[in-house]
Amino acid sequence: MRDSKIIDVARKADVSPATVSRVLNGSPLVTGKTKEKVLQAIQELNYTPNAMGKQLRSRKTMTLGVVVTDIGVAYNAEIIKGIENTANGLKYKILICDSQNEREKELEFLSLLQNRTVDGLILVTPQLTDSEIFSFADEDYSIGIIGRQINHPFIPCCFTDNIRIGREVVQHLMEQGHCRIAYISGYADAPDSIGRQEGYREELESAGLTFIPELMDIGDFDEQGGYEAFKRLRAKNQEFTAVFTANDEMALGVYKACAELKISVPESMAVVGVDNIRITNYVEPKISSVEQPLYAMGALLAEKLIDQMNGSVRAEQQLFMLHSTIMAKGSSVKGG
Amino acid sequence: MRDSKIIDVARKADVSPATVSRVLNGSPLVTGKTKEKVLQAIQELNYTPNAMGKQLRSRKTMTLGVVVTDIGVAYNAEIIKGIENTANGLKYKILICDSQNEREKELEFLSLLQNRTVDGLILVTPQLTDSEIFSFADEDYSIGIIGRQINHPFIPCCFTDNIRIGREVVQHLMEQGHCRIAYISGYADAPDSIGRQEGYREELESAGLTFIPELMDIGDFDEQGGYEAFKRLRAKNQEFTAVFTANDEMALGVYKACAELKISVPESMAVVGVDNIRITNYVEPKISSVEQPLYAMGALLAEKLIDQMNGSVRAEQQLFMLHSTIMAKGSSVKGG
DNA sequence: TCCTCTATTGAAATCGATTTCATTTCTCTT
DNA sequence: AAGAGAAATGAAATCGATTTCAATAGAGGA
Numbered sequence: 001m002r003d004s005k006i007i008d009v010a011r012k013a014d015v016s017p018a019t020v021s022r023v024l025n026g027s028p029l030v031t032g033k034t035k036e037k038v039l040q041a042i043q044e045l046n047y048t049p050n051a052m053g054k055q056l057r058s059r060k061t062m063t064l065g066v067v068v069t070d071i072g073v074a075y076n077a078e079i080i081k082g083i084e085n086t087a088n089g090l091k092y093k094i095l096i097c098d099s100q101n102e103r104e105k106e107l108e109f110l111s112l113l114q115n116r117t118v119d120g121l122i123l124v125t126p127q128l129t130d131s132e133i134f135s136f137a138d139e140d141y142s143i144g145i146i147g148r149q150i151n152h153p154f155i156p157c158c159f160t161d162n163i164r165i166g167r168e169v170v171q172h173l174m175e176q177g178h179c180r181i182a183y184i185s186g187y188a189d190a191p192d193s194i195g196r197q198e199g200y201r202e203e204l205e206s207a208g209l210t211f212i213p214e215l216m217d218i219g220d221f222d223e224q225g226g227y228e229a230f231k232r233l234r235a236k237n238q239e240f241t242a243v244f245t246a247n248d249e250m251a252l253g254v255y256k257a258c259a260e261l262k263i264s265v266p267e268s269m270a271v272v273g274v275d276n277i278r279i280t281n282y283v284e285p286k287i288s289s290v291e292q293p294l295y296a297m298g299a300l301l302a303e304k305l306i307d308q309m310n311g312s313v314r315a316e317q318q319l320f321m322l323h324s325t326i327m328a329k330g331s332s333v334k335g336g
Numbered sequence: 337m338r339d340s341k342i343i344d345v346a347r348k349a350d351v352s353p354a355t356v357s358r359v360l361n362g363s364p365l366v367t368g369k370t371k372e373k374v375l376q377a378i379q380e381l382n383y384t385p386n387a388m389g390k391q392l393r394s395r396k397t398m399t400l401g402v403v404v405t406d407i408g409v410a411y412n413a414e415i416i417k418g419i420e421n422t423a424n425g426l427k428y429k430i431l432i433c434d435s436q437n438e439r440e441k442e443l444e445f446l447s448l449l450q451n452r453t454v455d456g457l458i459l460v461t462p463q464l465t466d467s468e469i470f471s472f473a474d475e476d477y478s479i480g481i482i483g484r485q486i487n488h489p490f491i492p493c494c495f496t497d498n499i500r501i502g503r504e505v506v507q508h509l510m511e512q513g514h515c516r517i518a519y520i521s522g523y524a525d526a527p528d529s530i531g532r533q534e535g536y537r538e539e540l541e542s543a544g545l546t547f548i549p550e551l552m553d554i555g556d557f558d559e560q561g562g563y564e565a566f567k568r569l570r571a572k573n574q575e576f577t578a579v580f581t582a583n584d585e586m587a588l589g590v591y592k593a594c595a596e597l598k599i600s601v602p603e604s605m606a607v608v609g610v611d612n613i614r615i616t617n618y619v620e621p622k623i624s625s626v627e628q629p630l631y632a633m634g635a636l637l638a639e640k641l642i643d644q645m646n647g648s649v650r651a652e653q654q655l656f657m658l659h660s661t662i663m664a665k666g667s668s669v670k671g672g
Numbered sequence: 673t674c675c676t677c678t679a680t681t682g683a684a685a686t687c688g689a690t691t692t693c694a695t696t697t698c699t700c701t702t
Numbered sequence: 703a704a705g706a707g708a709a710a711t712g713a714a715a716t717c718g719a720t721t722t723c724a725a726t727a728g729a730g731g732a
Contacts, residue, residue, distance in 0.1 A: 025690080057691085098417055098421075343718085392689095
């Protein structure tokens with residue numbers, strides 16, 4: 001059965017489509033007997049307004065696109081939840097793109113903004129360059145970014161204070177008595193790597209300790225990378241009693257290396273990661289980690305972006321920097 | 337700047353909108369100089385066909401809705417990936433609903449089928465009842481289900497052979513010398529719980545062992561539930577040397593209980609779970625688990641559903657039962 | 673050169689709902 | 703009871719692209 005259209009309802013209720021539309025949209029113009037008739041007809045025909053007709057006329061899809069590199073990673077899933085929940089509350093739906101790190105796919109998805117399949121787009125992708133993103137930004141295309149700061153007149157960004165993360169981790173480790181602390185970054189050019197390293201250095205120096213470049217290595221954000229980086233660090237013959245890894249995956253790699261090298265955590269080596277992924281609580285000892293307000297980041301940016309989309313005036317760029325929390329556990333607290 | 341419409345391109349190229357449309361859609365009718373002119377105009381205006389206009393006319397949104405109870409759970413994320421990738425390959429996009437187990441939200445999302453926001457819908461939700469789903473199924477609404485079998489003339493389903501999972505786990509445990517094996521199910525009425533229990537029982541009996549109802553308990557699919565169920569089982573004074581939990585979360589609970597009760601795994605207690613989540617490889621000893629072909633399930637169902645949506649004739653109901661693989665690890669293989 | 677037949681092209685209808693603007697119907701006053 | 707003003711209703715335009723069907727231009731044959 002073809003579903004019924006507004007004209008069918010109109011005929012059945014013996015009114016015009018305009019009147020039906022008014023009833024549907026709660027206009028105060030239609031009341032009493034007429035309204036009754038229309039409601040009756042709607043009910044009898046089990047009529048539901050067609051979304052496409054509505055969207056075409058209103059020039060709105062009430063849909064937000066979200067691009068992530070991998071939906072299976074807890075980091076992204078949590079952000080998506082924040083976005084989705086907030087968006088749903090504001091009557092928006094979520095179109096997802098799991099790019100699997102293919103920039104092709106990400107760029108293609110961006111074009112959904114241009115053809116108006118989505119009203120706005122949120123990017124959670126470290127890989128696109130600023131200029132690639134700028135090329136899609138337009139007075140009239142709403143883009144928002146999470147996990148990264150970008151300088152553009154009207155692209156809102158929500159990210160964490162990476163410098164502060166670095167400082168707090170180092171501070172925490174110093175409180176535990178460490179003064180030779182290594183740092184394993186992710187990709188060298190990732191803002192997260194750089195910011196956390198910056199904080200690491202700042203805190204060391206402001207504590208009067210010397211910053212030793214040899215105590216830093218690169219682990220590409222994954223377990224294997226962390227494992228290898230740790231081994232390289234050890235090979236340098238520079239003493240250190242603690243490692244700060246820019247994420248938990250690399251901390252897991254450090255654990256693996258320590259197990260192989262018979263280095264006990266935390267007695268001989270303290271470890272602190274970032275993201276506080278679930279596994280940190282299931283390994284022995286539990287991995288101390290910095291928890292980022294991911295859900296809140298998603299929720300906040302979704303709200304601001306939708307605001308901006310519906311606001312008549314486009315405000316100046318909005319930057320939202322949120323703070324993280326260090327969760328001290330067994331890997332950095334002796335007897336903890 | 338308002339984006340340009342087909343009429344703008346038409347004027348610029350000095351042809352009619354019909355001709356522009358033909359060029360856009362690769363019609364062989366327009367060629368040579370005319371085609372050139374149009375392409376030129378499209379380029380100059382940076383024209384992109386508006387999706388809503390297109391959709392309204394074609395009565396297709398090229399969008400698939402996906403309802404999951406929690407996007408953050410690896411089980412769902414993997415299925416979504418399978419769906420998304422396949423759908424994208426067929427030019428479909430994915431609209432996600434993370435219901436957080438609220439049936440309200442799931443039902444609301446189902447109405448997107450009715451108002452034609454999506455062309456089809458895939459449900460990965462154990463909680464809606466068959467009849468609730470049936471009430472939305474219609475000759476003309478395409479619904480597919482993953483992880484559950486449903487009997488309806490045209491709702492395709494993709495699920496795993498739960499009985500076989502139960503049988504294979506028990507078989508594996510018997511091979512390791514166990515003959516008193518406990519079973520901890522998830523929610524009592526979940527098809528996964530029931531099917532796995534069925535297989536558990538069948539295999540025991542076909543091996544000539546007695547099936548002992550006291551060796552079964554319910555753990556609600558989460559860690560805490562598994563923990564409690566294991567303690568209750570122990571309290572019954574019925575000997576057992578192995579536990580089969582209907583998922584890995586509950587196996588983690590069993591680990592916790594064993595640690596408390598100083599029961600060593602696998603020496604005094606073998607454990608096997610289902611889902612093979614990542615954590616199973618990070619605890620000591622690693623948890624043996626059954627890996628389901630989740631990605632494949634998502635991919636397969638997406639393909640079949642889209643086929644069905646586009647096929648002129650609606651075939652009889654399609655049921656796809658896939659098989660899982662047991663991954664034997666330390667928790668069920670001594671010295672393994 | 674004229675005519676027929678084919679290859680291109682365009683005008684207008686369509687998809688389904690909303691909204692403006694004009695028209696009709698009421699409701700009060702006096 | 704008549705007229706002014708307010709309230710309710712509908713006709714038609716609109717959103718943007720596609721497609722049918724009719725019309726035109728062009729090619730080839732006689």
